[in-house]
Amino acid sequence: MRMWTRGLRRVISQLIMAVSVCVIAIIVDTRVVALPQTANEIRGLLEFVEQSDCTFIRNGAEYSGARARAHLERKLDYLKSKNRVKSAEDFIDLAATKSSLSGRPYEVRCSEGREPAGIWLHRELQRQRHFH
Numbered sequence: 681m682r683m684w685t686r687g688l689r690r691v692i693s694q695l696i697m698a699v700s701v702c703v704i705a706i707i708v709d710t711r712v713v714a715l716p717q718t719a720n721e722i723r724g725l726l727e728f729v730e731q732s733d734c735t736f737i738r739n740g741a742e743y744s745g746a747r748a749r750a751h752l753e754r755k756l757d758y759l760k761s762k763n764r765v766k767s768a769e770d771f772i773d774l775a776a777t778k779s780s781l782s783g784r785p786y787e788v789r790c791s792e793g794r795e796p797a798g799i800w801l802h803r804e805l806q807r808q809r810h811f812h
Contacts, residue, residue, distance in 0.1 A: 721768035734790035772801045
């Protein structure tokens with residue numbers, strides 16, 4: 681009887697281990713699938729900033745789309761090194777909404793007027809998602 685109980689415990693232990701490994705594999709696989717989509721969305725937003733006719737305003741100074749993109753890419757690289765960007769929304773909220781140094785909000789001035797950069801980029805992200 682004791683042998684049978686030990687054998688049963690071993691089988692249950694192995695079964696729990698196998699299920700755990702499967703769950704971890706599913707979680708990792710889901711994350712791997714999500715990462716390319718996030719990278720593509722962020723790349724699309726950076727291209728949008730660079731190609732836009734709008735002026736990017738950071739700490740009161742005006743920047744072209746190309747210079748704004750370069751600045752946002754530097755911030756993105758830093759945030760990625762800290763593993764803080766999991767979505768395009770994270771990129772917008774953590775890198776493209778306000779100055780990390782002064783805390784002042786970024787703005788854009790387009791032909792329609794001036795608005796917070798975060799709102800501008802969230803709207804563009806939704807537009808891009810709608811077309812893809």
